[in-house]
Amino acid sequence: MDKCKHCDIHEHEHGHKHEEEEEDLKLEVIQLVASLIIFALAFLKIVPEKFTLGLYIVSYVLTGHEVLLKSIKNIFRGEIFDENFLMSIATIGAFAINEPAEAVAVMIFYNIGEIFEDYAVGKSKKSIIQLMNIKPKIANLKQCKEIKTVEPEKLKVGDIIVVKVGEKIPVDGIIVNGETTINTSALTGESVPKKVKVNDEVLAGCINETELIEIKVTKEFKDTAINEIIELVKNSNKSKSRTELFITRFAKIYTPIVVALALMLAFIPPIFVGFQNLGEWVKRALVFLVTSCPCAIVLSVPLGYFAGIGKAGKEGVLIKGSNYLDILTKAKAMVLDKTGTITKGNFEVSKIILAGEIKEEELLEIAVVAESMSNHPVAKSVISKVNKNFNQEEIEEYQEIAGMGIKAKYHGDEIVTGNAKLLEKEGIKYYPCNEIGAIIYVAKNKEYLGAIVVSDTIKPDSKEAIAGFRKNGINKIYMLTGDNKEIAENIAKQVGINEIYCNLLPGEKVKELQKIKNEQNVVIAIGDGINDSPILAEADIGVSIGLNGQDLAIETSDIVIMDGKLSSFNKAIKVSKTTKRIVMQNIYFALGIKVIVLILGAFGVSTMWEAVFADVGVTFITVLNSLRIFKK
Numbered sequence: 001m002d003k004c005k006h007c008d009i010h011e012h013e014h015g016h017k018h019e020e021e022e023e024d025l026k027l028e029v030i031q032l033v034a035s036l037i038i039f040a041l042a043f044l045k046i047v048p049e050k051f052t053l054g055l056y057i058v059s060y061v062l063t064g065h066e067v068l069l070k071s072i073k074n075i076f077r078g079e080i081f082d083e084n085f086l087m088s089i090a091t092i093g094a095f096a097i098n099e100p101a102e103a104v105a106v107m108i109f110y111n112i113g114e115i116f117e118d119y120a121v122g123k124s125k126k127s128i129i130q131l132m133n134i135k136p137k138i139a140n141l142k143q144c145k146e147i148k149t150v151e152p153e154k155l156k157v158g159d160i161i162v163v164k165v166g167e168k169i170p171v172d173g174i175i176v177n178g179e180t181t182i183n184t185s186a187l188t189g190e191s192v193p194k195k196v197k198v199n200d201e202v203l204a205g206c207i208n209e210t211e212l213i214e215i216k217v218t219k220e221f222k223d224t225a226i227n228e229i230i231e232l233v234k235n236s237n238k239s240k241s242r243t244e245l246f247i248t249r250f251a252k253i254y255t256p257i258v259v260a261l262a263l264m265l266a267f268i269p270p271i272f273v274g275f276q277n278l279g280e281w282v283k284r285a286l287v288f289l290v291t292s293c294p295c296a297i298v299l300s301v302p303l304g305y306f307a308g309i310g311k312a313g314k315e316g317v318l319i320k321g322s323n324y325l326d327i328l329t330k331a332k333a334m335v336l337d338k339t340g341t342i343t344k345g346n347f348e349v350s351k352i353i354l355a356g357e358i359k360e361e362e363l364l365e366i367a368v369v370a371e372s373m374s375n376h377p378v379a380k381s382v383i384s385k386v387n388k389n390f391n392q393e394e395i396e397e398y399q400e401i402a403g404m405g406i407k408a409k410y411h412g413d414e415i416v417t418g419n420a421k422l423l424e425k426e427g428i429k430y431y432p433c434n435e436i437g438a439i440i441y442v443a444k445n446k447e448y449l450g451a452i453v454v455s456d457t458i459k460p461d462s463k464e465a466i467a468g469f470r471k472n473g474i475n476k477i478y479m480l481t482g483d484n485k486e487i488a489e490n491i492a493k494q495v496g497i498n499e500i501y502c503n504l505l506p507g508e509k510v511k512e513l514q515k516i517k518n519e520q521n522v523v524i525a526i527g528d529g530i531n532d533s534p535i536l537a538e539a540d541i542g543v544s545i546g547l548n549g550q551d552l553a554i555e556t557s558d559i560v561i562m563d564g565k566l567s568s569f570n571k572a573i574k575v576s577k578t579t580k581r582i583v584m585q586n587i588y589f590a591l592g593i594k595v596i597v598l599i600l601g602a603f604g605v606s607t608m609w610e611a612v613f614a615d616v617g618v619t620f621i622t623v624l625n626s627l628r629i630f631k632k
Contacts, residue, residue, distance in 0.1 A: 035111075041055055053100060060103055060104045063107045071084040071088040135227075136170040138170065142161060160217075161214070169208065182202060194206075261598075265281065266285035291610075291614045300619065311575050315568055315572065317559060329577050331523070335535065336525075341566065346381075348381055350457065351435055363450045364452070396410065414444070419439065422441070430443070438453070455487075463496060466496050480509045480535065482503065484503060506535075582628060
């Protein structure tokens with residue numbers, strides 16, 4: 001079986017598995033709704049009383065059968081004291097002392113939390129399927145004088161391929177004929193198009209923008225940078241384990257203690273006072289079990305986290321799972337992408353440098369005459385600065401010189417716009433510009449008029465956001481970028497970042513992130529492009545900029561900043577800390593009340609009324625406390 005067919009099968013299997021998971025989730029929701037309806041019929045006494053117990057049992061089985069089955073399976077595996085066993089024994093105990101409503105309610109609340117968690121996890125699994133869409137689909141293989149369309153996987157080292165304007169480069173290689181401008185954003189995240197010529201190396205996934213080129217293949221597709229991104233995301237997703245649920249850790253200690261105490265309460269006292277009162281002691285033990293029912297914790301803990309997720313959503317941040325809220329409170333280090341994260345990711349005229357007696361508006365208008373027929377992003381940024389309209393048909397001559405710039409003739413004047421090489425070629429004396437960014441020199445009739453600096457601009461809130469991160473306890477902030485050192489240092493200095501790693505490809509970014517993770521306990525990574533997906537998957541928490549972010553980055557990440565504002569993430573950090581504090585309040589309060597009632601129940605002081613309060617009453621109070629998160 002060749003590689004291509006294998007990939008097709010692999011994609012089909014992923015899609016099929018995802019469809020099965022969605023169907024399972026739908027079935028769980030249907031069962032939960034059916035259980036709620038049947039529970040309501042019994043609880044509200046809509047049906048005759050003789051049917052009430054039967055309805056409770058049906059409702060219980062619908063919503064609780066998986067918990068019971070898991071509990072039984074885990075017992076045979078030797079994993080007895082988990083949350084499934086805790087839920088099972090508490091609810092069966094409630095049935096035994098004629099409190100079936102308690103049993104069903106506990107299972108219903110528990111399943112609501114589980115469904116929300118399953119949904120969040122399922123959404124992130126789409127990343128691998130969407131990842132396949134960034135792969136180059138075809139390659140134009142040159143054989144003698146013929147061009148044959150083949151799949152990129154079939155290309156061999158040494159083959160010559162033709163890449164037309166607008167096509168993705170299918171594999172890594174070296175240009176053997178032609179000059180062009182390529183868009184490298186899929187790999188480096190850098191929005192500045194790169195000019196390439198004969199003997200320059202080009203990477204798979206980059207888009208050819210201006211001229212037809214011929215490339216000699218230096219790597220097979222499986223060894224290319226774009227395929228490396230795919231593999232990095234796959235491996236990172238596999239190695240990233242979910243934080244162990246609090247309730248599981250809690251149950252491992254709480255459950256055996258409660259069960260042991262209940263058994264001791266039922267059978268040890270009768271040894272000393274006589275077995276004629278065995279029924280009384282068994283009843284006390286069952287009251288003890290009902291009191292110990294973890295409904296308050298099982299409901300308030302996930303509800304607290306879901307409230308936190310809802311609050312963060314109102315602040316413009318989507319958090320995909322409650323465990324990420326918990327991890328956020330522990331983070332002390334952050335890794336930031338540059339383009340599209342700290343900067344806007346698009347070009348703007350940042351500075352105009354004049355030479356001689358000419359105004360800025362005049363210089364821009366002259367430049368626009370030449371740049372108006374170009375589709376280059378730098379040209380578009382210059383055009384956007386001029387509101388004046390003119391007739392392109394009046395341009396008498398037009399020549400776009402690859403890798404240099406443009407020559408045009410307009411109303412008899414010869415206009416030249418481009419880089420220093422073009423002015424030197426035309427014999428025009430100019431003053432070198434040392435500003436950071438893309439430099440467009442402008443000349444008319446061999447006379448140098450000035451320069452226009454075009455650069456990627458910093459987002460208005462980036463500096464404020466980074467200062468806020470430090471106030472929120474993120475002590476170490478790093479910038480990882482595919483851009484060059486000069487531009488990276490300039491941006492970092494403006495926003496207040498001291499640690500910079502530049503000229504990085506996706507694989508190199510992951511390696512740097514792994515080094516940082518070895519030094520720091522919990523690391524957050526924030527990015528917006530396809531090239532950022534591997535570090536978002538590898539980090540303890542991956543955060544994507546969702547407003548203009550790539551679909552893959554959004555699906556791979558754990559948190560999405562939906563409003564596109566980096567500063568909004570500070571609100572998410574604050575929400576996580578508030579959520580954690582309120583959740584812990586609920587846990588301590590619920591356990592405190594339960595311990596008191598458990599002790600009173602053991603001595604026969606508390607009755608089922610106190611037991612119900614220790615469960616339902618405490619649950620109600622902790623739920624109200626959880627909802628305070630929305631008010632913070």
